[in-house]
Amino acid sequence: MSDLQFKDLVEPVAIDKKTALRVTVLGGGSFGTAMANTAVRNGCDTMIWIRDEAIAKEINATHVNKRYLPDFKLEDGLRAVSNLEQAVCDRDIILVAIPSHSFRDVLRQIKPFISAQAVISLTKGVEAKTFSFMSDIIREELPEVPYGVLSGPNLAKEIVAGQPAGTVIASDSELVRYAVQQALHSALFRVFGSDDVHGVELGGALKNIYAVAMGMAAAYKVGENTKSMILTRALAEMSRFAVKLGANPLTFLGLSGVGDLFATCNSPLSRNYQVGFALGSGKTLDQATKELGQTAEGINTIVQVNTRAKELDVYMPITQALYEVIFEGAPPLNIAVSLMKNGHRSDVEFVLPHHEV
Amino acid sequence: MSDLQFKDLVEPVAIDKKTALRVTVLGGGSFGTAMANTAVRNGCDTMIWIRDEAIAKEINATHVNKRYLPDFKLEDGLRAVSNLEQAVCDRDIILVAIPSHSFRDVLRQIKPFISAQAVISLTKGVEAKTFSFMSDIIREELPEVPYGVLSGPNLAKEIVAGQPAGTVIASDSELVRYAVQQALHSALFRVFGSDDVHGVELGGALKNIYAVAMGMAAAYKVGENTKSMILTRALAEMSRFAVKLGANPLTFLGLSGVGDLFATCNSPLSRNYQVGFALGSGKTLDQATKELGQTAEGINTIVQVNTRAKELDVYMPITQALYEVIFEGAPPLNIAVSLMKNGHRSDVEFVLPHHEV
Incomplete structure (x- = not known):
């Protein structure tokens, strides 16, 4: 070379x-x-x-x-x-x-x-x-x-x-x-x-949530199919949230959206990924935080976005599932399966609305 | 666990x-x-x-x-x-x-x-x-x-x-x-x-081009920033091409678009990735193909899409650069730098048209 x-x-x-x-x-x-x-x-x-x-x-x-x-x-x-x-x-x-x-x-x-x-x-x-x-x-x-x-x-x-x-x-x-x-x-x-000011800054603000999810999935040794599904479902809920705040969903096709999400989810050394991995391995948030020595930014974002999504009536199943696992003691694997069973059936709702699937 | x-x-x-x-x-x-x-x-x-x-x-x-x-x-x-x-x-x-x-x-x-x-x-x-x-x-x-x-x-x-x-x-x-x-x-x-039938099938048909590009980049030991940029610029040209054929660019935000691209580009064992890596390491297509024992699908796709993009007047700089490196002997690193220097300045042209940047 x-x-x-x-x-x-x-x-x-x-x-x-x-x-x-x-x-x-x-x-x-x-x-x-x-x-x-x-x-x-x-x-x-x-x-x-x-x-x-x-x-x-x-x-x-x-x-x-x-x-x-x-x-x-x-x-x-x-x-x-x-x-x-x-x-x-x-x-x-x-x-x-x-x-x-x-x-x-x-x-x-x-x-x-x-x-x-x-x-x-x-x-x-x-x-x-x-x-x-x-x-x-x-x-x-x-x-x-x-x-x-x-x-x-x-x-x-x-x-x-x-x-x-x-x-x-x-x-x-x-x-x-x-x-x-x-x-x-x-x-x-x-x-x-x-x-699209809001669209661009939302990418950077929300991505840490999904780095936690990706770390949790890695603890279950999931394959490339599953990782790709997490990535696209993350984009679906990020863009849904952003559109509610007036952003353009197409912004998430760019560097500040999927670009930043891809880099974040591909960084196994990040604190967000590591806290997710610890949670997926059966540890509590307290244990995970102690091991890392500090709180991961993604955990705070999960709390904030979960609340805000409820106020705005935006469907964010991954964020909500992470909240339930981390703060309400729900078992991660069951939550993952219920995510698979339920929910929307349109791949990109801005292409085909859910009610028309 | x-x-x-x-x-x-x-x-x-x-x-x-x-x-x-x-x-x-x-x-x-x-x-x-x-x-x-x-x-x-x-x-x-x-x-x-x-x-x-x-x-x-x-x-x-x-x-x-x-x-x-x-x-x-x-x-x-x-x-x-x-x-x-x-x-x-x-x-x-x-x-x-x-x-x-x-x-x-x-x-x-x-x-x-x-x-x-x-x-x-x-x-x-x-x-x-x-x-x-x-x-x-x-x-x-x-x-x-x-x-x-x-x-x-x-x-x-x-x-x-x-x-x-x-x-x-x-x-x-x-x-x-x-x-x-x-x-x-x-x-x-x-x-x-x-x-969006065309949008969905185009994701699967075009992604192999970018697996070659990602393999080539890996030969230069690029970091996460660069990989993310390749991924989003790939999405930009895939969606541009697809829109010309009547597809919806938002389709590329879903599983068949960025989902499949992410999985493909994250698979270093795929033939497309490996042929790209060999080319980035200074080998010719003949040498790379001999080592792999067969032609990578992405190489055929590059030839076809490069021709078709010219006919349709669609700007696909990554595909064109790969064509020049593989078939016209252009040096990969210089081509990469010229890609960085020139070209469009809008992140997502369907959000902000290039002439308005």
Whole structure:
């Protein structure tokens, strides 16, 4: 096999030919750092805001994010700052890579510094209690701002290693989509466009549920037929839920839908998959959580989505079955069989409605 | 882990409560045999037609299909016959599991015996030269007959082993869909309905192209991000092609679309995947074919679809790139990079048209 790498074949960006967009990433986690690094490579004037001043200084001195991407040398042009006003004032694009539980709080802090910047969420998830998506939070906290969400199968370590990847920028604004593509698109990181903001962010928010289901199925040593059925039934209930919130079901055919779901369900090392495997092996949630050392994100999503699906009257049998197994002690195998016996009979209800099957 | 199996939890069908549909499977390959066995379990009066009389007799004597499912004991109620008239006359459903190159010929042979039977294709593929799908051949050869196609991620060995699986019956006729569900649906084999015949059969016919691409990518040790991107770009071009033929793009969200593609691309032992891996490792098609001992189906499909896509003016960059690598000696890695650099910028063009990105 050739030792040639993808990145050896890609020409560097000719900086002077690019618009020098001013880009700031808020948050120094692995994905935020990877996107900031991508923007520098694309010729943008790029800052990354990190709350802890000592870490910001360390990144500026060493060009390494020791905690999240310890093995990777960042571009020299990347500046880390810990002052929020400096990070946000007079910039073109603000990429928000802050965990969902602090997302709203950080938006409130930057509000005084926002004039014409576009604000883009890089965060996958749902705000606890309010069941708000990140785009909802942006609209609530910064109602005048042009905004978008970025989501896709984007493991940060693979991106910084130069493995080809793609993502989706979703926004109602053509200008916002274009600016984010200018800032981040390259031959190794393709940025596709969409105008279905809710559809795109729902893919990233809901997929962890099905990683739990896939881990549970793996404990029963199911074959490829069964895995494929879980994947497509997951898509059926995700898109059903999303359509109820006004999204387009076809969005789930793309990178932020089935793409992210495929990557997540194919990652046996993820916490969600592992907690599912433990549950399928007869362990309780407490036992599984103890073994993993922390709660898997998918468990919280199951609780939230199960409640919300009931409120919205959306049929989500896999989510409900997982809830019953995890919180009500139902036996996983019986639940799986009852899933097989009952339920809808249309393959894709947006093609053939259930009542017409 | 529990030793309990899915099949231990499923109650046997109460035969007297079921309509005793008369079902015949034409063809004694592994999938046809699995479907015949499923129909017997579902209480149907079931025959399997096998051209070779000796093999039919052997199956009746031993209840084993020695060539295709040697490790599996078939239901006692399954009758194998080698007389085509006996197999087809006075039956309700004819399931045709004949390879694509003989499919038309067998339909011509059964034509004299067809009165009101429904004819269902179980065959995935495209007829060489004519680029006809199996439903096209049914319409051409048996224009009056009610028909349908069955397609999904359905490895025969997993089905006979009792692993949960799902499939899709596609037909314009509600009665045909209902009859096939009666004949085959069970708690371990779910039969979902669709009325998008071309969309459903295209999934099964085109997926092998992308198994070649996935094998080639594996030779370059790509990560999950890249695999997910290949999967979704494959869906983009499959659905684009299908829509040109009048299918519904949403069909690709289901079992026969992404479900079958996922199973195929996750099967590193398949010939298509292996030929792709060999090509990505710098071997020629001749070398790869010699190593495998036979031609991979995906290679033929690439040739056919590449030609047809040009005629129909459908943009299929992955198929075209594979064609150039395999038949025109283009270097795979450079082709991959040019795929990344160029092309469409909408994630799902049926959500946001390319010219609006």
